[in-house]
Amino acid sequence: MRPSEAAPRKRLLRLLPRLLLAAAALGTVGSGLGMESSHIERMSHFRLWWLGLLVVLLAFFIWRRRWCGAVASVAIGIGAVLPIAPYWKPLPSAPASSSRAAECRVIAWNVLHDNPGDRQAAAKWLAAQDADLILLTECTLTWQKDLAGLASIYPHQLSSQRDGSEGMLLLSKHPLEPADPEGLRQSKPWISTVAQLPSGRIRVLGMHPRTPRSGPRFDERNLQYQQAARITRDSPLPVILMGDLNCTPFSPWFRWLLKEGNLHDSAVGHGFTSTWSGQGIGLPIDHVLAGPGWQVMERKVHPDSMGSDHHPVLARLQFLGKP
Structure with missing residues (x-):
């Protein structure tokens, strides 16, 4: 040279x-x-x-x-x-729940619209979890047909009535009010509803915003965060927001959503576990967020993705009353 x-x-x-x-x-x-x-x-x-x-x-x-x-x-x-x-800071010991009725167990899972896995095995796993609420994103109309047997356990259901990555299904053991039309008519829909739990009514928001790969998609995702923050901040009811948010806790927009939406991340005290993996990279982008008054009793990421590129996130929450 x-x-x-x-x-x-x-x-x-x-x-x-x-x-x-x-x-x-x-x-x-x-x-x-x-x-x-x-x-x-x-x-x-x-x-x-x-x-x-x-x-x-x-x-x-x-x-x-x-x-x-x-x-x-x-x-x-x-x-x-x-x-x-x-x-990473260990949480203080949670007070013992007086009854199962005082708890709310939720699952958020992006099932992957073209998942090649065994859907009946996935349905069997979901049936065994004893969850109160299950949000399935990228849940296509075909997926929903394959999961029809879950209606015996989760008789109350709301769907985005979309296909592909816009598909979304909320399953519940408890009665659900009709979904807010504002969310369902979006190009990337969300489900906002009220669930009647044994312990009382709560606001549930299920989301799967755009992957922010470009300027317009970035803006669209952030606009959905702003709309979600308004809903959760103004809700007079206890709030749970969950789904594939296409965002990690390290993002300034995630921090903004927590602050402006008056939410806290159920992963706090449990460390970081990747919920999505692709091309050798793993990131925690699936979340369960809770409003004031919720105590996180348990939070984990299921190790088996069951054919999806996302792992289910499971959380057990107890409502202690708004401060």
Whole structure:
């Protein structure tokens, strides 16, 4: 290689650690810029990967005695960890439920519209869960026919009456009011209804917004978050929002939804478990969110995806009364 070609390459190699540090900063402490940029918001979903990169960069800067870089790596790492630390902090012991009637057990699962798996096995698993509410997204009309046998256990059902990825089915052991027409008429529908549990009425919101791969889809997903936040914030009833939200807890838009919708993430205290996997990447994008007064008794991700690219999320909640 000629000296004239080697010099730019050497400069690039010297700059590479700084460029990687800047990218890690943008994907973590700078992720708030993702409120306006779909590109930065996509970077924010990989916060755990960025933290791994920061560890590598810290080791490199110490080895090369680049102390400014080492200090910056530590500072960015601390700023990246602090907002998500509650997810790993053990929760205080929940008070024992006085009865099963005081609890609400929910499942949120994207079944995958072209799932090649055994649908009867999936139906059998759903029947065995003793859930109060089950939200199935990407639940096509064919899927719904295959799950018709669940009506004996979950007699109350609401459907988006759409096919493909717009299909959605809410199953309930308890009576459901008609779904709000505002959600059903959207190009990407949601189901908002009131469920009559033994312990009282609750507002249930099931969602599967757009995958924010581009500017218009990003805007459409965020508009649905804004509509959902309005519904949950203004509801006089206890609220549960669940579904494939196409967003991780690391996103500034997810944090916005929690704050503006007066919601908390049932995953807090349970760590991060991927609910979706594709191309070797796993991300927690399926959620159960609860309004004030709900105590999370149990929350887990089922290890078997049953042919889908998403894993079911199960949560057991107890309503203690609005503060």
